[in-house]
Amino acid sequence: MRGMTFAFARLHHVQLAIPAGGEDECRAFWGGVLGMTELEKPPVLAARGGCWFAGGGLEVHLGVEQDFAPARKAHPGILVDDLRGLAGTLDAAGVEVTWDDEFPGHDRFYAADPFGNRLEFLEPR
DSSP: OTTOOOOOOOOOOEEEEEOTTOHHHHIIIIIIISOOEEEOOOHHHHTTOOEEEEETTEEEEEEEOTTOOOOSSOOOEEEOSSHHHHHHHHHHTTOOOEEEOOSTTEEEEEEEOTTOOEEEEEEEO
16 A cells, blocks of 8 residues: 555464463463463563463463453464474374364464463364
């Protein structure tokens, strides 16, 4: 469009909702199973609960939502190197992996976080 002076640089983070008190389960999954590093939240945001994680250029923010309901359709699509290795790691942790071959040029599967939020992991073929 004419007159546009901006350009998108990259995605900063994805936020997923969690129930109140779910931070320890987030730490076990995002930090323990997936090996991401927990980030310190700014004090004004830490007071709201939740937690943030980073790894491989990706940030995931987990925010407490009153009347929480998991996102079963909306989801982040996360590119992965060694998708089958990740699938094995999740399987070993008791996380169900559902393979799907309908995304052109990619291998992919779906899984869920401890609260039922849908996660898509994919790797270019």
